[in-house]
Amino acid sequence: MGTVGKALDLLDLFTHQQPQMGLSALARAAGLNKATCHRLLTEMESRGLVEQAGPAREYRLGPAVLRLAALRESAVPTRDAAMPVLRRLADATGETAHLSHLVAGRLQTLAFAYSAHHGIKVTMEDADFLPFHATASGAAVLAFLPEAEAARILATLPAPAVVRERMDHCRQHGWAETVSTFEKDVHGTAVPLFDTAGTCTGALAVAAAAPRMTPALHATITAELARAGAEITALRGGQVPAPLARLWQIPA
Amino acid sequence: MGTVGKALDLLDLFTHQQPQMGLSALARAAGLNKATCHRLLTEMESRGLVEQAGPAREYRLGPAVLRLAALRESAVPTRDAAMPVLRRLADATGETAHLSHLVAGRLQTLAFAYSAHHGIKVTMEDADFLPFHATASGAAVLAFLPEAEAARILATLPAPAVVRERMDHCRQHGWAETVSTFEKDVHGTAVPLFDTAGTCTGALAVAAAAPRMTPALHATITAELARAGAEITALRGGQVPAPLARLWQIPA
DNA sequence: TTGATCGGTTCATTATTTGAACCGTTGGTT
DNA sequence: AACCAACGGTTCAAATAATGAACCGATCAA
Numbered sequence: 001m002g003t004v005g006k007a008l009d010l011l012d013l014f015t016h017q018q019p020q021m022g023l024s025a026l027a028r029a030a031g032l033n034k035a036t037c038h039r040l041l042t043e044m045e046s047r048g049l050v051e052q053a054g055p056a057r058e059y060r061l062g063p064a065v066l067r068l069a070a071l072r073e074s075a076v077p078t079r080d081a082a083m084p085v086l087r088r089l090a091d092a093t094g095e096t097a098h099l100s101h102l103v104a105g106r107l108q109t110l111a112f113a114y115s116a117h118h119g120i121k122v123t124m125e126d127a128d129f130l131p132f133h134a135t136a137s138g139a140a141v142l143a144f145l146p147e148a149e150a151a152r153i154l155a156t157l158p159a160p161a162v163v164r165e166r167m168d169h170c171r172q173h174g175w176a177e178t179v180s181t182f183e184k185d186v187h188g189t190a191v192p193l194f195d196t197a198g199t200c201t202g203a204l205a206v207a208a209a210a211p212r213m214t215p216a217l218h219a220t221i222t223a224e225l226a227r228a229g230a231e232i233t234a235l236r237g238g239q240v241p242a243p244l245a246r247l248w249q250i251p252a
Numbered sequence: 253m254g255t256v257g258k259a260l261d262l263l264d265l266f267t268h269q270q271p272q273m274g275l276s277a278l279a280r281a282a283g284l285n286k287a288t289c290h291r292l293l294t295e296m297e298s299r300g301l302v303e304q305a306g307p308a309r310e311y312r313l314g315p316a317v318l319r320l321a322a323l324r325e326s327a328v329p330t331r332d333a334a335m336p337v338l339r340r341l342a343d344a345t346g347e348t349a350h351l352s353h354l355v356a357g358r359l360q361t362l363a364f365a366y367s368a369h370h371g372i373k374v375t376m377e378d379a380d381f382l383p384f385h386a387t388a389s390g391a392a393v394l395a396f397l398p399e400a401e402a403a404r405i406l407a408t409l410p411a412p413a414v415v416r417e418r419m420d421h422c423r424q425h426g427w428a429e430t431v432s433t434f435e436k437d438v439h440g441t442a443v444p445l446f447d448t449a450g451t452c453t454g455a456l457a458v459a460a461a462a463p464r465m466t467p468a469l470h471a472t473i474t475a476e477l478a479r480a481g482a483e484i485t486a487l488r489g490g491q492v493p494a495p496l497a498r499l500w501q502i503p504a
Numbered sequence: 505t506t507g508a509t510c511g512g513t514t515c516a517t518t519a520t521t522t523g524a525a526c527c528g529t530t531g532g533t534t
Numbered sequence: 535a536a537c538c539a540a541c542g543g544t545t546c547a548a549a550t551a552a553t554g555a556a557c558c559g560a561t562c563a564a
Contacts, residue, residue: 254520254521255520255521274510274511275510275511275512276509276510276511286511286512287512287513287514290511290512290513294512308510308511309510309511309512
């Protein structure tokens with residue numbers, strides 16, 4: 001792995017739980033020498049990608065990332081364009097809707113919307129990674145990924161057989177499902193999303209409170225998901241594969 | 253300059269005007285060998301920081317930057333926290349308000365808010381860089397930067413003497429001003445912002461349509477800017493320097 | 505056909521990265 | 535007060551990774 005990769009890996013160490021860390025902690029977590037880590041960090045700091053905060057000189061993500069994100073959204077309005085659809089999906093189902101993207105082999109939460117209908121709802125955090133083995137989104141994405149890439153990811157999962165079942169189900173019905181796997185009492189349903197080349201790039205999901213689930217609600221969720229999934233894919237100029245388009249009952 | 257710096261410099265080549273570029277164009281613009289450029293790009297692509305789009309395989313910013321930005325805002329809510337203040341400032345003055353941040357020696361637009369009062373307003377774009385020599389924000393930031401850093405930046409400007417005058421004005425009155433320098437018929441007024449250490453980190457500005465400017469409007473703008481500047485600095489736990497706090501008529 | 509440019513690759517040369525040991529500080533314990 | 539451990543940061547010879555001229559096949563225009 002090159003130097004740049006090591007530097008970028010450092011950025012992945014920052015999480016919601018630990019948004020800033022000291023030099024030694026970062027070096028330890030990344031498996032780097034302290035001196036190496038320091039050089040990478042100062043180099044990134046000089047471009048504003050990270051910055052040092054407080055008297056302890058801890059490092060955290062810098063303001064330059066905001067510019068990059070604004071530029072990305074302006075060039076490819078993935079998030080902003082999907083937000084209205086996401087909100088309507090949350091409203092129509094009365095549950096929490098969320099959007100995720102496949103980035104470098106991981107499923108990254110991009111956006112979410114809560115419904116106002118219920119006091120109890122599934123809460124989410126932005127910028128987290130979803131585990132492929134325990135989410136409907138993961139199964140939906142894997143189901144429509146090129147076999148080679150799907151296999152590569154499946155090989156890293158604890159229970160590939162179970163996930164394969166969910167993938168088959170998704171290919172047959174047009175949506176994937178998990179019940180109380182990611183979090184207890186959360187009923188997840190998801191559909192895949194596609195880019196212009198017809199490649200699966202992410203998923204759209206509804207996370208419902210399991211105790212509330214009824215056949216009627218379930219029917220609403222799958223129908224709304226198909227509609228919203230087709231809409232977001234269309235917004236991006238994406239191509240839904242023909243078999244899936246039939247299941248979703250939309251024009252190819 | 254290290255390898256990481258070169259890679260990160262590539263990211264700065266993407267702009268609103270040119271959100272995606274081919275390999276050769278990037279190499280040329282960055283002054284890199286094509287092979288070197290390619291290696292850096294593929295390394296960044298593997299982490300999702302850039303991606304390739306379309307049949308021409310042009311490169312553009314990738315989805316990973318969205319995660320980084322969301323994480324940054326969650327840890328240090330610079331933009332989100334300031335938005336309400338920015339909107340109130342635009343409403344109170346009837347003009348365009350914007351917020352900028354000093355990042356790696358450049359002034360980066362972070363956010364802006366339009367007023368609904370007038371049909372004609374100064375329009376802005378996010379994620380652009382403001383020139384120090386032609387904006388009130390630039391003068392305001394330079395006026396309260398450590399002398400060494402200010403001098404370093406001033407040395408790169410076309411007309412440092414004029415900018416020094418604006419800086420002096422800002423130190424005396426608490427706000428900086430430019431008329432028709434950045435764009436014709438735009439009257440800019442700005443105040444500096446500070447972090448916890450009392451270091452100047454950015455500026456808050458109002459860009460007004462020059463023909464509309466009256467002594468009364470001008471008084472409103474400077475008063476509202478002082479209020480809003482103090483508020484944003486306070487929101488961040490920042491320290492306004494004592495002399496400036498007196499000018500703004502706020503508690504030290 | 506020719507020629508120019510594109511994205512991408514190769515590999516000997518070269519320059520950069522690397523990491524053990526070091527420094528000065530800080531903060532808690534004895 | 536003395537001690538110790540951990541912190542952020544620096545040094546420099548040794549080792550590794552970055553570099554770039556030349557090259558490939560493809561595309562496009564003349």
